[in-house]
Amino acid sequence: MGTRVGMWGIMNIKKNSIGDDFMSLKEEIISSIENSVLKYESKEYFRNPIVGFSSADNPLYEELKDIIGPDHLHPKDILPTARTVVSFFIPFSQIVVDSNIESSTVSYEWAKSYVEANKLINQISGELVDYLRNKNIDAATIKATHNFDEKTLKSAWSHRSAAFIANMGKFGLNRMIITKAGCAGRFGTVIISAHIPIENEENAEYCLYYKNESCQKCVESCPQNALSPDKEFDRFKCNDLLLKNADEYSHLGLCDVCGKCVVSCPFAVIKS
Numbered sequence: 001m002g003t004r005v006g007m008w009g010i011m012n013i014k015k016n017s018i019g020d021d022f023m024s025l026k027e028e029i030i031s032s033i034e035n036s037v038l039k040y041e042s043k044e045y046f047r048n049p050i051v052g053f054s055s056a057d058n059p060l061y062e063e064l065k066d067i068i069g070p071d072h073l074h075p076k077d078i079l080p081t082a083r084t085v086v087s088f089f090i091p092f093s094q095i096v097v098d099s100n101i102e103s104s105t106v107s108y109e110w111a112k113s114y115v116e117a118n119k120l121i122n123q124i125s126g127e128l129v130d131y132l133r134n135k136n137i138d139a140a141t142i143k144a145t146h147n148f149d150e151k152t153l154k155s156a157w158s159h160r161s162a163a164f165i166a167n168m169g170k171f172g173l174n175r176m177i178i179t180k181a182g183c184a185g186r187f188g189t190v191i192i193s194a195h196i197p198i199e200n201e202e203n204a205e206y207c208l209y210y211k212n213e214s215c216q217k218c219v220e221s222c223p224q225n226a227l228s229p230d231k232e233f234d235r236f237k238c239n240d241l242l243l244k245n246a247d248e249y250s251h252l253g254l255c256d257v258c259g260k261c262v263v264s265c266p267f268a269v270i271k272s
Helices: 022-039 060-067 094-102 108-133 159-165 208-212 217-221 235-248
Strands: 010-013 050-055 084-091 139-142 169-171 177-179 185-192
Touching: 022 050, 022 084, 022 108, 050 159, 060 159, 084 108, 084 159, 084 177, 094 108, 108 139, 108 185, 159 169, 159 177, 159 185
Parallel strands: none
Antiparallel strands: 010 139, 050 084, 084 185, 139 185, 169 177
């Protein structure tokens, strides 16, 4: 038995069976993710994570092949024994968000937090897969980012779409999921063979444009004019700027970021 990393960054660990107390397993998963963020060396960049769960058999996963593209993976493409998809969101701290509002270009704090968040997501996912392995539960995950086709710029797995299916929030006009903690942050996914009962929580609508068309701050703040309420998101315009920013912050790591549409949202940060 071992870990396999494929072209999309899929890490897969297989065992034979599943655990026995799934409600306690759910609590253990949430606690594990929360503790990993709390103990992380650069925890000042983040706030408390939120965790959601969805059934691998949810028909919305099949619909993603039509919405995003035929190459988008189904949970069972990643883990044939998949029963539950675990989604988690690590929100950025207020300091990180404020820095990118105040800066005319991408702030150092925003760039650094992006790199650190991706490292943390991959660390959490790997640790959770190992933990589940010790409980005889099959598990798999996809790396935090850069799992997209370089020609189409479309991902083989959308962490945000999985979070939507897990009722963690709805997409705003900025194409981000606005969760109960806001939209400034990063998502991760772990797919497991254990069945965890799904609570049918209401998927809250925060975006003011979709509520009453009273806000288009994300559209107005986009340096590339890549966002529009009437047209499809121009991912190529967006990516051109991301690559320039990546060059500027190459000393930090792979850092193709902007985030102006995120931090301009009135719900970039929601405090409980």
